[in-house]
Each structure stands twice: as structure tokens, then as C-alpha cells.
Amino acid sequence: MKDIADFKGNPFFKESEFKCKCGNCNQKHIHKDLLNKLTTARKTANIPFFITSGCRCPEHNAKIGGVKNSDHLSNAQNICCGVDIGCTTDSNRYKLIKSLLDAGINRIGISYKFVHAGIDVRNPKEVIWFY
Secondary structure, eight states, X not given: XXXXXXXXXXXXXXXXXXXXXXXXXXXXXXXXXXXXXXXXXXXXXXXXXXXXXXXXOHHHHHHTTOOTTOTTBOSSSOOBOEEEEEOOSHHHHHHHHHHHHXXXXXXXXXXXXXXXXXXXXXXXXXXXEEO
16 A cells, blocks of 8 residues: 555654554554654654554454544555544643644544544544544
8 A cells, every 4th residue: 555654764653653452453554644744743742652542453443442434443445544642741732732733633632641643534624522
């Protein structure tokens, strides 16, 4: 697939951080535009980004209660176009969200423990929601 991110030389992220947590499928392909925007955001925010949920196979997505057309889905038909970034302090949440918006991330979900960052590959609209 031509839109899969290449992590070679990325100063902030490793492909393994984005791997599905089911333990069986080894799905770890994220969209190249998402990685580029996350890299830009990470540089701007100047704080660590801890990926708490990256790619998900359909089975794992269903098991944890993910939505049917999740940005996280990664399989033969989909490349992951959304991740969750751990964040528990107000000041870091501000830096994180501001840097994501400035980098062109246009799908943001906000929780007390993480921020979802996605691009509109499968779900084409700019949106911010709360968990």
C-alpha cells in the first residue's frame, strides 16, 4: 500500500509504538500523512508523545468497544489514520492539542487520560469530541 508510513529516520516515533495490542495480528501500519503530522506536532509541542493506542485489527477494536469505522482500524482494507496519545496534565493537554491542530490534525477526541489524534481519511470531517 502506497500510503503506509516509513519510520526510517523519524526522530520521535518507532513503528513498534503503533502496533495492535491484541498480541496476534501484528498490525502496525499507519497512514504516512498521520505520521508526518504527528512528527510536526511532536516537534512543536516539545513534550513526549506516548502512544497508548495505535493500530487495531477489527477483532481487537470490537473487543475494546471501538466504533465500527474507527480511525484506528488497520487491516487489508484500511491503514490506521488515528492514534491515542497519553496525557494527564492540563498544561501538556493544551500543548498537545494546540500542536495537533497547528500540524493539520483535524479529528481530535479529548479524555482525561489521553487525546485522540486522527486525520480524515475514512471519516471526512473536522471534529473535536469528548469521551
